[in-house]
């Protein structure tokens with residue numbers, strides 16, 4: 001399938017390797033009475049990069065994405081003057097009754113004047129975005145009738161249609177089956193190859209190991225680590241962060257050798273593993 005670039009020409013031309021976002025000493029808490037969710041947080045990312053953010057529930061990952069997207073104001077620290085950002089929230093329901101095409105067209109809002117009717121180029125961009133995530137067949141269905149996974153793909157298409165240079169996604173694969181996880185990771189990978197920046201939160205270390213060069217790991221409010229996935233997402237580090245044994249063997253797959261993260265859920269797990277992973281445990 002031919003994939004059409006959804007990026008402005010200037011972004012495609014800039015290509016990979018130039019700084020897209022720089023974050024210094026960022027700190028956030030919801031009020032003076034609440035604990036800091038993160039403090040002293042710093043990282044930078046380049047065009048063409050997919051940064052994965054990992055950490056246990058309620059550590060502040062979504063809050064960080066909202067700070068990066070301008071939905072929340074950081075209490076401390078600085079963000080470099082950022083590019084146009086397409087924010088893809090976690091889908092929390094289907095309270096809206098627009099068609100899928102209308103939902104995706106909303107991504108074009110920043111290209112339109114107030115009350116301006118979408119132009120043919122907006123419909124084209126929306127169509128290309130739906131095509132890219134496999135949502136084109138549902139264009140005329142109501143968003144509220146879709147499954148959770150389908151809605152997640154539509155929200156990604158809406159951000160793609162906006163033509164933003166930086167896509168910020170909150171757990172983009174959380175409601176997706178394995179094939180659609182692969183589809184989304186492949187789409188994100190191809191967008192990065194075109195020079196776009198991608199930041200995503202994930203509870204799948206495998207996804208981060210698969211598509212990211214760098215990750216940001218929330219360990220505690222005063223301990224966020226940023227670095228190459230192979231240094232950061234090791235068995236001992238993941239075991240420590242999530243509080244259960246996790247090993248990270250390298251396995252032979254049809255597309256080459258891959259490092260994967262295998263959690264040990266404990267003695268209640270009935271199936272035995274065909275591969276003895278115990279030697280990899282920390």
Ligand SMILES: Nc1ncnc2c1ncn2[C@@H]1O[C@H](COP(=O)(O)OP(=O)(O)OP(=O)(O)O)[C@@H](O)[C@H]1O
Nearest residue numbers: 030034037055056057058059060061062063064201
């Ligand atoms: N508007 C708000 N006001 C006060 N506290 C909030 C608000 N939104 C979130 N929180 C709290 O901030 C903490 C971090 O929430 P956040 O959603 O950023 O975590 P997360 O790491 O994304 O979690 P998960 O992995 O479960 O999605 C949680 O304790 C949450 O209850």
